[in-house]
Amino acid sequence: MKHIVAFGRFWWDFVVGDDWLAAAGVTVALGVTAAVATWWILPPAVAIVLAATLYRATQHS
Amino acid sequence: MSAVLLVLSSFLASAVEMVEALTIVLAAGLTRGWRSTLTGVAAATLTLAVVVGALGPALTLVPLNALRLVVGALLLVFGLQWLRKAILRSSGFKALHDEDAIFARELSEAETAPRNERAGIDWYGFTLAFKGVLLEGLEVAFIVLTFGSTQGSIPLAAAGAAVAIVLVAGIGVLARAPLARVPENTMKFAVGIMLTTFGIFWSTEGAGAHWPGGDAAILGVLAFVVLWSATLVALLRRQHARVAIA
Numbered sequence: 586m587k588h589i590v591a592f593g594r595f596w597w598d599f600v601v602g603d604d605w606l607a608a609a610g611v612t613v614a615l616g617v618t619a620a621v622a623t624w625w626i627l628p629p630a631v632a633i634v635l636a637a638t639l640y641r642a643t644q645h646s
Numbered sequence: 647m648s649a650v651l652l653v654l655s656s657f658l659a660s661a662v663e664m665v666e667a668l669t670i671v672l673a674a675g676l677t678r679g680w681r682s683t684l685t686g687v688a689a690a691t692l693t694l695a696v697v698v699g700a701l702g703p704a705l706t707l708v709p710l711n712a713l714r715l716v717v718g719a720l721l722l723v724f725g726l727q728w729l730r731k732a733i734l735r736s737s738g739f740k741a742l743h744d745e746d747a748i749f750a751r752e753l754s755e756a757e758t759a760p761r762n763e764r765a766g767i768d769w770y771g772f773t774l775a776f777k778g779v780l781l782e783g784l785e786v787a788f789i790v791l792t793f794g795s796t797q798g799s800i801p802l803a804a805a806g807a808a809v810a811i812v813l814v815a816g817i818g819v820l821a822r823a824p825l826a827r828v829p830e831n832t833m834k835f836a837v838g839i840m841l842t843t844f845g846i847f848w849s850t851e852g853a854g855a856h857w858p859g860g861d862a863a864i865l866g867v868l869a870f871v872v873l874w875s876a877t878l879v880a881l882l883r884r885q886h887a888r889v890a891i892a
Contacts, residue, residue: 619853
């Protein structure tokens with residue numbers, strides 16, 4: 586069990602990293618992009634997610 | 647143009663990860679002996695080769711749109727992680743990555759750890775080198791495989807990575823010291839921008855949307871990511887200066 590938890594934690598750290606908001610924001614934005622099949626959703630969504638994750642980081646520091 | 651970006655991205659990402667792996671390997675080698683350390687490096691390289699050998703052909707079997715969606719999303723998340731750290735460092739909110747300091751810390755930890763020798767191998771040195779090379783190498787392998795398979799040229803991406811690995815390892819062997827003069831934050835910034843750019847481009851196409859201008863749109867996305875990142879650095883620098891004065 587300990588090894589499974591450690592394995593899961595490794596992949597969580599590897600993929601999600603320090604702030605889950607980036608992964609969650611990208612997932613939602615891609616879902617919307619797939620639903621409406623248009624290119625202009627993702628760039629502004631990424632800009633907002635990056636600003637938001639930086640805001641969270643600076644509030645903690 | 648995208649081929650140049652592909653090679654450049656692979657090269658930069660691999661060089662950054664290799665600098666970090668080299669720091670760990672040097673600390674292990676100098677304190678725990680080179681035999682155990684190089685055995686650890688060889689074991690990690692072998693493990694990476696197995697992972698790449700298994701994953702590479704498997705990726706070519708996945709339909710291109712599904713691959714672009716999943717790989718693009720992953721690259722985008724990775725890119726945002728790299729960009730976040732690089733922007734925080736550039737604006738002063740996070741200390742610059744200091745290979746000398748990391749080397750000194752690894753060195754002192756390795757010096758004080760007790761010796762546990764079996765079959766002529768010091769297991770602390772072996773594990774330190776193995777983990778360092780495997781973890782940093784896994785990121786390189788992922789970037790090379792995903793960039794290469796999505797762009798239809800794993801050899802081109804691998805060539806960029808190979809040049810970086812040979813270059814950093816060669817300098818490391820000659821210098822026998824951590825590569826503290828490498829402008830690591832600038833390189834990480836560039837990698838973050840490349841990963842985010844390719845991530846936005848591919849995942850959008852994988853989700854079924856089409857870019858105006860086709861592949862040339864990558865340059866537009868690149869310009870957008872660069873400008874937005876520069877804006878955020880400028881804004882955060884001002885905020886950091888205000889906090890420092892207060």
